[in-house]
Amino acid sequence: MEQAGLILLNGLVYGLLLFMLSVGLTLIFGMMGVLNLAHASFYMLGAFLAFTISVRLGFWVALLVVPVLVGALGAAVERYGLRTVHKHGHLAELLFTFGLAFIIGEVVPLIWGRTPVPYRVPAALDFPLFTVAGNAYPAYRLFMMAVAVAMFLALYLALARTRLGLVVRAALTHPDMVGMLGHDVPKVFTLVFGAGCALAGLAGVIAGNAYTTEPGMARSLGAIVFAVVVMGGLGSIWGALVASLLIGFVQTASISLDMPLGTALTRIGIPVDTAVLGDLWQITIARVAPVVPYLLLILVLALRPRGLMGTRSA
Numbered sequence: 278m279e280q281a282g283l284i285l286l287n288g289l290v291y292g293l294l295l296f297m298l299s300v301g302l303t304l305i306f307g308m309m310g311v312l313n314l315a316h317a318s319f320y321m322l323g324a325f326l327a328f329t330i331s332v333r334l335g336f337w338v339a340l341l342v343v344p345v346l347v348g349a350l351g352a353a354v355e356r357y358g359l360r361t362v363h364k365h366g367h368l369a370e371l372l373f374t375f376g377l378a379f380i381i382g383e384v385v386p387l388i389w390g391r392t393p394v395p396y397r398v399p400a401a402l403d404f405p406l407f408t409v410a411g412n413a414y415p416a417y418r419l420f421m422m423a424v425a426v427a428m429f430l431a432l433y434l435a436l437a438r439t440r441l442g443l444v445v446r447a448a449l450t451h452p453d454m455v456g457m458l459g460h461d462v463p464k465v466f467t468l469v470f471g472a473g474c475a476l477a478g479l480a481g482v483i484a485g486n487a488y489t490t491e492p493g494m495a496r497s498l499g500a501i502v503f504a505v506v507v508m509g510g511l512g513s514i515w516g517a518l519v520a521s522l523l524i525g526f527v528q529t530a531s532i533s534l535d536m537p538l539g540t541a542l543t544r545i546g547i548p549v550d551t552a553v554l555g556d557l558w559q560i561t562i563a564r565v566a567p568v569v570p571y572l573l574l575i576l577v578l579a580l581r582p583r584g585l586m587g588t589r590s591a
Contacts, residue, residue: 283409284530290418292525293425294484299505299517300432301476307512308370310367310465311359317499318381320472323347323481324490325389336399336486344479351474355467378495386492393491421483428476432514434579491571504574510584518579519585524570531566 302316323343330339354377362369397403398417405413445467488494505524509516577585 283412283414284543285297285526286414286418288526289522290422290432292522292553293422294480294487295501295505295525296484296518296521297425297480299476299502299509299521300355300428300514301473301480301511302502302506303509304432305470305473305534306506307514309469311370311374311470312367312471314371314499315381315474316380316473316477317495317502318378319347319351319477320484321385321495322350322381323478323493324329324396324485325385325465325481326392326478326480327485328389328394328490331396331399331486335350340479340482343482344475347478347481348471348475351477352467355470360463360467362368378499382492382495391490391492396486396490398486403421417487419471421487424479424483428479428570429514429518430491435440436514444542465565471485480504504570508574508577510586513570513584513586515584516584524573527554529568530567531569 298317301319305311305313305316325335326343326346327339330342333563334342349372357375358373359370362373370489398415401418402415402417403574404416406416406419407414460570505517505520509518544577
């Protein structure tokens with residue numbers, strides 16, 4: 278029972294990390310229709326900037342400053358880059374953000390090197406909070422969960438309960454009408470893109486010290502972030518939360534299972550012919566855990582092409 282509790286806790290933390298990383302991309306696509314391929318790169322940039330600032334000024338200063346810096350960079354990218362290519366359609370936007378991801382991916386090693394940097398958990402949160410299944414559970418992971426929940430509530434209230442949120446949502450579906458009412462629609466889009474990048478930067482600040490801050494972190498999480506956004510439903514914040522938690526729990530449970538695939542399928546009532554594929558049935562579930570999110574994505578899209586809670590076709 279305690280082992281199951283540990284898996285649930287780890288799955289919850291990982292799922293909320295995926296939500297922190299994917300919600301900015303969900304916001305950008307939902308409001309602007311732009312699938313930002315450089316989103317995970319802004320997450321990586323946030324982690325490295327947080328390391329540099331925390332060494333000199335401390336973690337709490339980095340927590341406040343880095344999202345602003347990354348958000349400002351994102352706003353500048355939209356204002357002086359994406360806005361220019363927007364008139365050429367979505368393909369031009371995809372190619373632009375694809376190139377931007379490569380640029381950030383090369384600039385980061387030039388500045389910080391190609392090895393992991395020693396970005397540490399702040400001393401105030403570097404202690405075990407309780408013990409589960411013989412493992413001391415760090416307080417910082419509970420802090421990560423609290424930040425993710427606060428992020429979700431703040432976004433939901435901002436979009437659903439404020440005048441700015443109403444303008445942002447209206448600009449998505451009726452930009453001409455919003456412009457006729459006196460609102461600067463291009464400025465709204467710049468604000469949304471900058472806010473989405475700021476959320477990615479915040480995720481980098483929070484997760485970079487709990488995991489590993491290294492130049493390959495954007496590449497390792499980039500694909501799974503897109504899986505979360507598509508599975509949850511393009512543009513749905515609720516969908517991003519549900520998909521993140523689903524992937525977090527299932528992948529964490531898969532990693533902990535050292536059972537052969539053939540045995541697992543047999544136990545749930547699916548007959549396995551060992552003559553077909555032979556020794557491949559002996560591969561453990563833990564070894565195939567990295568592909569689990571994409572199997573879930575295929576399953577969800579096969580049953581519901583719009584995603585779990587989306588209103589657009591994925």
